[in-house]
Amino acid sequence: MRDVAIIGVKNTKFGELWERSLRDIVVEAGIGAIEDAGVGGKDIDGLYVGNMSGGRFVDQEHIGALIADYSGLSRNLHVPATRVEAACASGGLALRQAILTVASGYSDIVVAAGAEKMTDVGAQEASSALAAAADREWEGMAGATFPGLYAMIAKLHMHRYGTTSEQLAEAAVKNHRNGCLNPIAQYRNEITVDQVLNSIMVADPLHIFDCSPITDGASALVLAPAEIAHEYTDTPIYIKATAQASDTIALHDRRDITTLDASVMAAKRAYEMAKLGPGDIDLVEVHDCFTIAEICAVEDLGFTEKGKGGIFTEEGETAIGGLIPVNTSGGLKACGHPVGATGIKQAVEIVTQLRGEAGKRQVEGAEYGMTHNVGGSGATAVVHIFSRER
């Protein structure tokens, strides 16, 4: 297998983009990334697009072909385009597919994109589309919602480890603080623990400010074989590991409700592939669809012991300047969570950081970065490790 590098990146603005369509935002991200990489359409061997639910959100399937077409890659160039779906992990899996095709030697220059246009439908319809990431027949039919599933994880985490609502809130407060420093973030305002705790209860113990928002947005990356990456950029960022793991679709069937075994396994495989451990990682983008998900993630990825995620967060270890800066982009909470785009956006953030181009949110001297993207309540997890040096 060949080493793979990222040579171009681009995020659109994340938020409620009423005036722009799905194809508008993906094309902006894709063209931005290939301009950043300095490649042309004729160089592109393939396109992978992470998209969870075009069918539900904009009544559009066949997303791969649509995006290739409106990127100008179809009528003359006939570039192969593939849509990848794994609920909220669609973006991370699109990146993984792109890496594998370059690593195998089958393709050289490949675009990995992710996009979701969620605000063309109302909030209830959007929530219903997202609920399809759980077991529709045996969780949904009982009245489960996504906040409800993560609330049950939180309830047991609190019962077993003494985690508090204040500690959960600290994750949202920190992510909003980081979001203020990210020009593309949906929310660029600071919030307080009291504001989180006084916001409306969605599913006890999760308040609305414990939940990531509904977002439109797209992100894209350009990949190349490591040996030719310097022909395109002075700052290629190298893929040290790509790993993925599955678990039961329903939360109730898990070995342990407070551990995402898929995250644990994907991280273990990634650390082995990169020959690194949690102590080597300088920053991480984790899948904080809810505050409790960030608490579990820092435990499951090995940055702290199981049960200590709450106190670890409360003590500031996940802030910029802490032991392991988590979600410098603002995370899903403040940067926004256009579900299919999230896994790609996480990689864009890590590449930006490792290039030293993250401005006020820069983690000084960062060598290794990690992304952690989760589908559903933990049935899919994908972990990537990136490095400044090959």
Place this chain on the structure above:
Amino acid sequence: MSVPRFWRKLDSRYNLKGTHCVECGEYFYPPRNTCVNCRRQGQIEAYRFKGTGEIVTYTVIHTAAEGFEKQAPYTLAIIKLDEGPSLTAQVVGSSVNAYIGMRVRSVFRKLGEGGERGMIYYGTKFIPVDG
């Protein structure tokens, strides 16, 4: 959910019928036709659960799922049945105050409805054993 999709598993939903692997002894609810331990070597048979169990974790849902709006706030729990498997279900009963470890038993109840002219869904919920 469409009528055939719901109807197909009516017996499981109404009567808490799942499956049991004779080979390894594990019980499954919701029903599985392939044993997660033995896979193709497994021997699956139907099994009707006793309906008693314990709350593993729970939440009170304030922002309801589609079709459950009239019930909000409602208590949703993961319940570990005495035979072993866990499932997701509502815990009901007058002024139910769920807690982790609470003993519960199954009851036949209305689950939700598919809008004004849609189907009414029935299935299994749980009530406290001492309530």
